Amino acid sequence: MxxxxxxxxxxxxxxxxxxxxxxxxxxxxxxxxxxxxxxxxxxxPPISFADVVHRRAMIRSYKNDPVPDDKLQRLFEYATRAPSGGNLQPWEFIAVKSPDGRAKLAEATGKQTSVVTAPVLIVTCADIQRAGKSGARGSFFSLVDTAFASLLILLGAVEQGLGACFVGSYDPEAVAKQLGLPDYIRPVGLITLGFPAERPQKPKTAKLPLSKVVHQEKWSR
Ligand SMILES: Cc1cc2nc3c(=O)[nH]c(=O)nc-3n(C[C@H](O)[C@H](O)[C@H](O)COP(=O)(O)O)c2cc1C
Structure with missing residues (x-):
């Protein structure tokens, strides 16, 4: 031919x-x-991994409807499948649903819309003491591990038909005080969760092209 x-x-x-x-x-x-x-x-409806990845986008406005416990449970199961340095699994997750608890956390984020409107907040935290068993890199590992776990929650939310947003701009001291965190438990992200009251941004958030961020053998410009 x-x-x-x-x-x-x-x-x-x-x-x-x-x-x-x-x-x-x-x-x-x-x-x-x-x-x-x-x-x-x-x-x-069932959704492929590629669709989960491509549809994931931060959702910042939610309906009042509560998030069913089985969906939350599913997200925690996904989160704890994250890779972890030395498998120390230094993550901790605090679910906050009470109006008072949510309002105080919203305050600590400068009243960001996603935090104000979400019926559930999951605060992902890193236990630097548990991660410390990895040695000098422990605190770095604890952050990486907890970020991986957080991403699984964000991806799981898409599969579960939920909207989610990772909020990293907050006053860590105010969050630690509100949640009663000991000093070895460090907040990493506030993940806002709920049924979306908005569609993902269209066009989607711009991402840098692969040609700019993927290198072969050595970094080059
Ligand atoms: C470390 C980190 C901190 C972030 N902090 C916030 C935040 O405080 N508030 C917010 O609305 N979004 C926050 N985001 C979401 C980013 O703004 C968002 O991921 C980015 O604009 C890309 O959009 P996309 O996730 O929808 O693709 C944060 C994301 C990361 C990874």
């Missing part, structure tokens, strides 16, 4: 795959939006 025919066949196949995948994504998007904005949400 002439090479041009092979090339044009493979272009045709790639194009078909792209179109098929775009059609599937559009179908899923439609089902997910119908589901997320329905008066009484039921089970979320």
């Amino acid at each position: 002439p090479t041009t025919m092979v090339a044009s066949n493979s272009v045709g196949m790639t194009r078909r795959r792209v179109l098929q995948s775009a059609a599937l994504s559009a179908l899923w998007l439609e089902a997910a939006e119908r589901w997320a904005f329905a008066a009484e949400p039921t089970a979320p």
Whole structure:
């Protein structure tokens, strides 16, 4: 078979795959939006890992509807599957649902909309004492591990049809005081969670192109 025919066949196949995948994504998007904005949400439609990753975006405004406990439980299970230096698992998660607790945490973030409107806040914390068993790099590891766990919560939220936002701008002392944290438990992020009252930003948040951030063998510019 002439090479041009092979090339044009493979272009045709790639194009078909792209179109098929775009059609599937559009179908899923439609089902997910119908589901997320329905008066009484039921089970979320199944979603591929690629769609979870591509649909993840910070959601900063939520409905009042409570987040079902089984969904929260699922997110904690995902979080604790995160990799961890020396498998010390230095993460701790504090779920805050009470209006008073949420209001005080909102205060500590300068009243950011996502924190003010979310029915649930998960404060991800790092236990630097537990991580200290890794040696001098312990406190660095504890931050990395807890950030990985936080990301699994953000990705799990997409799968569960929830909106989430990672909030890192807060007064750590105010948060530690409100949550009664001992000095070896350091807050890492406030993850706001709830059923979205807004659609993810369109167009999506711009990301740097791969050509700018991926290097081969050595860093280069
Ligand atoms: C370490 C860190 C701190 C962040 N702090 C905040 C914050 O305080 N408030 C907020 O609304 N978003 C916060 N974000 C979310 C970023 O603004 C967001 O990830 C970025 O704009 C890219 O958008 P995307 O996540 O929707 O792709 C934070 C994200 C990270 C990783």
